Amino acid sequence: MPTVLALETSCDESAAAVVRAGVVLSSEVASQVEEHARWGGVVPELASRRHVEALPLLVERALAGAGLGLADLDGVAATVAPGLLGALLVGSVTGRSLARLAGCPFLGIHHLEAHLYAALLGEPPPAAPLLVLLVSGGHTELIALRGLGAYERLGGSRDDAAGEAFDKVARLLGLAYPGGPALELAARGGDPTRFAFPPGRISLAGGGFHPYDFSFSGLKTAVLREVQRWQAEGQPLPVADLAASFQAVVTKVLVQRSVRCALDHGLPGLVVVGGVSANQELRQRLGAACGAAGLALHLAPLAWCTDNAAMVGLAACRRLAAGQISSLELGVAPRLPLAEANSLYGPPPF
Ligand code: KG4
Ligand code: ZN
Numbered sequence: 063m064p065t066v067l068a069l070e071t072s073c074d075e076s077a078a079a080v081v082r083a084g085v086v087l088s089s090e091v092a093s094q095v096e097e098h099a100r101w102g103g104v105v106p107e108l109a110s111r112r113h114v115e116a117l118p119l120l121v122e123r124a125l126a127g128a129g130l131g132l133a134d135l136d137g138v139a140a141t142v143a144p145g146l147l148g149a150l151l152v153g154s155v156t157g158r159s160l161a162r163l164a165g166c167p168f169l170g171i172h173h174l175e176a177h178l179y180a181a182l183l184g185e186p187p188p189a190a191p192l193l194v195l196l197v198s199g200g201h202t203e204l205i206a207l208r209g210l211g212a213y214e215r216l217g218g219s220r221d222d223a224a225g226e227a228f229d230k231v232a233r234l235l236g237l238a239y240p241g242g243p244a245l246e247l248a249a250r251g252g253d254p255t256r257f258a259f260p261p262g263r264i265s266l267a268g269g270g271f272h273p274y275d276f277s278f279s280g281l282k283t284a285v286l287r288e289v290q291r292w293q294a295e296g297q298p299l300p301v302a303d304l305a306a307s308f309q310a311v312v313t314k315v316l317v318q319r320s321v322r323c324a325l326d327h328g329l330p331g332l333v334v335v336g337g338v339s340a341n342q343e344l345r346q347r348l349g350a351a352c353g354a355a356g357l358a359l360h361l362a363p364l365a366w367c368t369d370n371a372a373m374v375g376l377a378a379c380r381r382l383a384a385g386q387i388s389s390l391e392l393g394v395a396p397r398l399p400l401a402e403a404n405s406l407y408g409p410p411p412f
Contacts, residue, residue, distance in 0.1 A: 064136030068375030071153035072145025080128035081375030088127030110148035139378030142170035143398035167387035198336030199225035217274025252306030
């Protein structure tokens with residue numbers, strides 16, 4: 063398996079890593095979270111500027127950490143989809159330039175495929191066929207994985223992503239950005255049964271509910287109404303109970319629908335990746351439900367759940383080993399679905 067320098071700039075983490083044969087030799091991450099926190103969320107223009115500033119030094123440190131130079135690389139990879147347009151462009155142009163300088167192939171990587179390969183760092187590593195639950199700030203999707211690049215979307219959120227719901231509800235509760243970790247902390251010691259928030263089901267035209275789709279916007283509105291009720295009464299917000307009740311319903315529906323989807327489709331294992339998979343309540347519920355259903359559960363190690371470049375490098379090693387490379391003229395695609403990740407290899411699709 064090849065040695066790859068990988069870059070990640072799709073959102074608010076600038077990162078560079080060197081990966082050889084599925085082993086992470088070095089991984090450097092510069093988080094912009096504190097800066098965006100001042101604005102209550104990611105400011106795209108600011109994110110791009112910070113990537114421009116941070117990336118050269120991160121690349122230098124990643125190469126030095128691995129004890130390698132450009133001449134030792136078999137490929138340079140960068141996340142090119144999906145994500146913030148300007149932010150993706152920084153990684154794309156840096157990656158293609160470095161590949162040209164190093165005289166090795168360039169690989170554009172789909173960010174969600176990268177999250178998926180973070181699970182490969184877990185023990186035991188997962189093997190297809192599997193169901194993937196991808197829960198991040200921008201995505202909540204259930205995807206059947208039948209082999210490298212063989213993805214089928216089976217369900218997902220019709221509105222807000224799970225991480226986005228955590229971030230928005232945390233904001234309503236006056237917690238810091240990013241909301242996921244702050245809300246998890248606030249929920250500790252809270253009563254998860256105090257408030258009965260709606261489980262966000264999608265009605266089917268013929269009656270009943272969609273078995274594997276999610277909706278988190280109604281849940282967010284329900285929390286807002288509750289917050290407004292307390293504020294109108296001049297009462298201090300029961301933050302811990304609100305946070306615990308919200309977290310309980312989100313983690314419960316994520317687990318229930320994922321397990322049902324895996325069983326219905328005869329997929330023997332479940333892989334859970336993306337920033338929200340760092341949530342301890344989600345991890346505990348998944349462990350219990352998969353155990354009861356006889357499903358093998360694969361969780362990415364905590365350190366690799368949020369954005370990093372090592373996962374980009376792992377995905378790139380797989381693509382390169384399969385003989386797939388991208389055009390040096392490949393652009394970026396802020397909204398490309400995972401099912402279209404194969405289009406990043408061969409002649410430029412966009
Ligand atoms: O995968 P990621 O780092 O970036 C995206 O590609 O979106 O995910 C970030 C999201 C944010 O919405 C953040 O609030 C959420 O993951 N998150 C969490 C936790 N840690 C991060 N949500 C719930 N509990 C956590 N412990
Ligand atoms: Zn991500």
